[in-house]
Amino acid sequence: MPAERVPLLDADDEALLRLSRQRQLALSLEEMRAIQRHYRSLGREPTDVELETFAQTWSEHCVHKTFRGVIEYEGEVIRSLLRSTIARVTEELSPDWCFSVFEDNAGIVDFEGDYAIAFKVETHNHPSAIEPFGGAATGVGGVIRDILGVWGEPIANTDVLCFGPLDYPYERLPQGIKHPRFIFTHVVAGIGSYGNNMGIPTVNGAVLFDESYVGNPLVYCGTLGLVKKSCYMRSATPGDVLLLVGGRTGRDGIHGVTFASTELEEDAEEAFGTAVQIGDPIEEEKIKRAILQVRDERLGSAITDLGGGGLSSAVGEQAHRFGCGARVHLERVPLKYAGMKPWEIWVSESQERMLLIVPRRNLERVLEIFREEEVEASEIGELIPERVLRVYYGSEKVAEIDMDFLFGGLPEVRRKAEWAPPPLEEPEFEPPEPGEALLRVLSMPNVASKEEVIRTYDHEVKAQTVLKPLQGCFSGPGDAAVLKPLRHSWRGVAVSCGINPEYGKIDPYWMAASAIDEAVRNNLAVGGSRIALLDNFCWGSPEKPRNLGALVRAAKACYDIARAYGTPFISGKDSLYNESPMGSVTPTLLISAVGILEDVRRAVSMDFKERGASVYVLGMSRRELGGSQYYRMLGFLGRSVPRVVPQEARRTFRGVEEGIRRGLIRACHDVSEGGVGVALAEMCFSGGVGAEVELSRMPAESMRVDELLFSESNSRFIVEVARGMEEEFEELLRGCGAVFARLGVTGGRELVVRYEGREVVSLELERLRESWQSGVRV
Amino acid sequence: MSPRILVLRGPGTNCDAETVHALRELGAEPELVHVRRLVRTRALEAFEGLVIPGGFSYGDRIRSGAVLARMLSHALGRELQRFVDEGKPVLGICNGFQVLVETGVLPFGQVGEPALALMKNASARFEARWVHLLRCSDSELLGELPEVSEMPVANAEGRVVLPPGRAQEVLDELLQNSQVALRYCTPSGEPAEGRYPANPSGSFWDIAGLTTPNGRVLGMMPHPERAFSAYLHPCWTSGRGTEHGRVLLQGFVRCAGRA
């Protein structure tokens, strides 16, 4: 099965583009020309294996051309958006507790002693659009391998899912697009199946609905891992063996990377049918055991997952990282079936495979470990001192690529970005009755209970989940999960997320600011501190200047807010071609946060605990209902998007952190979608304890009662303070300079809300809960 | 004396680490052994107790527990039968329960054809939630477990099905021998009577756990190792955490200590 020479030297521009398209290379004319120039200088035609290597290594998915390229934006020239915003936060903060940031498959922060925590979030959008079960399942499998790829033991999963409305009319679905309900049920089943089978608890996430996701759902999958710093091996040298472990290689998943870097079109099913995979979690479970054994015996010198681009990227990137080259023998790769071409073997993205690099003296023992777990392990080549990638198939050399060109020859991408505020107006309307409105907001799909999803995920396997996604005796919506990953220590990890694409429709800057704020406050609410962030951008094509403008604005907010909060980014990812025949997705930024608790026994859940305790609101409420669930329920978007005032927020955050540390706070819930009204209702029915509050006491701009109830201003919390502790608590908050007010007391079987003494809401816990539970049905 | 307990695993077993940890903390000497190795060494005899933990052995393919069960009864059938006959304690948790049913060991202690089935939950879904359990037998394996206890379930196939047409007959036999050890119930201890979510799987007669007639083999869908510390309980933040899983496992370890 020989490699093919691809005639490139004499091709004109049109022919170059045709070639890129026909072979699904997703390379631009500029890039094709660069390759052509390179081969002209070599005086020979490239092989198909070589061409494929460039397509993979230079794909948006692998090198983030947009984020690292040049962007012209409002007269400004940005060189590498990534370096000038996201990574800059971490660089400037340079916290000594960050063990590894941006260079590995996952970000890693110190935890306790020799232990560190790794965290990574990925997306698997296009595969989930066409094969939702397999796409989501392999999304989970893939991000777990990212953790294995830093020698980490996976300890928890997260998932954030964005779908079209579940009641979307079938008649309006374009050809080839699956109904949101079909996608929803199968994505949830896929995520549950992979995590449950592998025995990794799924502890945090979110589910959102918006019309723009009908043609292109978003599936974010995250995994946390436990890393032993003393067993973190990254020091490969020439002569070390390349060991391919795990499942067999097949045609599946070919061109997944270029698929992810292309817009979804009507014929996507046909064109990228091979990108579809189902996944085998049991295979990955076995691999995990073997890898952890290799880790504990310190037998490897490096490791990486096989994800996008398959062997071509994994081998190339590792060789590059260690400043050497590699020799690979493709005929040694175990195949699922005969007849695969060398280039197919080289770029296949078959699931459940990892690449280990092993000093030759350890090889025998490593192979024995894999045999014990019944996992195939094959020596496919080795690292070599020259900076060149030599790929063989039998005796034939099918590729010889200069590493410096492969990793340095990519023409700089230059794009234009623009942004103008959309022409939006603040609505004027007769406010509905507040109690009625509260019940309706509680059942809005984005607010309503996701219990039916959450319970199909095992969130307790490993017996480390101290705060679960559903909290309180009556299963309310927790802000963050808390894990206790070490047997010998009470130290805990808090995991949370923040996401609100509604705000992005008004201004992506404030959407990003709000997402960071939400992720951080969710984490603080359970007792997390020393928080690190991950960013995941899901955007429409960056070749549309408006999309790119939105991206620039969001990235700038990431810098401004994270810098002000002192929360470094440790990892992230972008997925930039989320387009379907129905247009671009709403720009969507997910921020995930990981924090530390000194002692999990101090963790705080969001449910009200006892009668007669004091209820406080922390933070300033503003008249900013643009993008709120309340407006959405009434059919408006508005324009007064919630902003963030970092200095003010930090004072509130300090109060919460310290209040929890001192044990003054018995219950804590962040105020997010649905505002104070929803937060209070959730705290009541989760704990089975009612409350009576007076809204006029809220520190707020002047506004109507319904606005007070449903404004989604950032950086706010509702807390329950134990009886008798009020004074100490208030003193603490004053000391922090935080804005706050005591709103009322807990007790009874109802939520009673007054405004200047007049009762505006009076609802039984049961009714509140029922509304909340009626929103999303699987 | 600390009993040696074999904790069996196969590909896809995934609750082994916490199970081993729990047993060790209770003073036992757990040893985690891969089924292939057990088949090679046939060392079952050397242990005082056997635990088959939860998970998805062989991916729950064909039926949950079926493949691991066949592996046991085919390659180790005689050893397993002897272990059971000698009255050494055996505990199957969740997937382990399914395995014991598929080997035939539960409910009548005979390696062979299964006499009942654990089928897909009535909801047709995997489901993770805490349940209340009614203690219905004085089997030593349950230790000091109170009349009503709390533990979490997490499974897709936990619905006990007795042979259709003969269900009542078989149930009567089980009851006569006091083999129904645990039933799903309400917080106040009334049997769930099939009602969701108190009975999360739709299990027949609310059966959550069964023993052999001599009470020495226990299979249960709920996970005691996940109810091992108060801070794993969903209401611990309200000061209402319990440790019923620890209590139950203590009973098992004590029993193994005497074996």
Added chain:
Amino acid sequence: MKWEVRVAYRRGVQDPEGETTKSALEMLGYGCVEEVRSAKLFIIEGECTREEVEQMCRRLLANPVSQEYEIRRVE
């Protein structure tokens, strides 16, 4: 040779997958559906005799308490 083994719930045993499929179809507006039952199929290739396949069913593929099986030779 090619055998098809079909494993289905015995009558009288609840078939949750069939039931949820039915209600999902109803939700989609297919009022015509009266009942849905689910079953599993194993397609086994190889030189196996019918007795061997019978045995496989009894020993592994079906649980005799809740399931029944049917064997068909297709090639």
Added chain:
Amino acid sequence: MKWEVRVAYRRGVQDPEGETTKSALEMLGYGCVEEVRSAKLFIIEGECTREEVEQMCRRLLANPVSQEYEIRRVE
């Protein structure tokens, strides 16, 4: 009327259930088995037309990207 819908993964898509079944059968000593594939069956009763059943398959029962389905009228 009674329809039988058979849904299976397309060739080339991994079938872990089939693979595990094969190796379990081998372990039990059935050396004759060369390949096992798994599939799902839905038996739908009711006055539905073939077009309706076709639609059910496309909308709910199968995903044409990774699976193929076959509809048979049995009664």
